[in-house]
Amino acid sequence: MGKGRMMTEHHVLxxxxxxxxxxxxxxxxxxxxxxxxxxxxxxxxxxxxxEYLQECWFSGKATLTAEEWRRIKEARREHLKMVVRG
Numbered sequence: 001m002g003k004g005r006m007m008t009e010h011h012v013l014x015x016x017x018x019x020x021x022x023x024x025x026x027x028x029x030x031x032x033x034x035x036x037x038x039x040x041x042x043x044x045x046x047x048x049x050x051e052y053l054q055e056c057w058f059s060g061k062a063t064l065t066a067e068e069w070r071r072i073k074e075a076r077r078e079h080l081k082m083v084v085r086g
Contacts, residue, residue, distance in 0.1 A: 042075035
């Protein structure tokens with residue numbers, strides 16, 4: 001990573017979902033990558049993202065149930081509230 005790039009903490013399991021401030025739950029990432037992650041995946045964990053990709057995209061069933069869409073939208077709303085609050 002280049003000198004002077006702003007870094008931020010990323011919680012593998014988001015604080016809003018019970019994630020703790022422990023070394024095994026926090027990774028340091030560039031701020032711009034952190035923002036991109038949450039823009040794409042809201043507050044999904046890496047395991048949830050991989051599970052979705054495996055079940056839907058890699059199997060050729062690229063669809064989401066109404067409940068899955070609801071969960072993604074809710075996670076996104078919660079993330080945006082946190083971003084606005086700073």
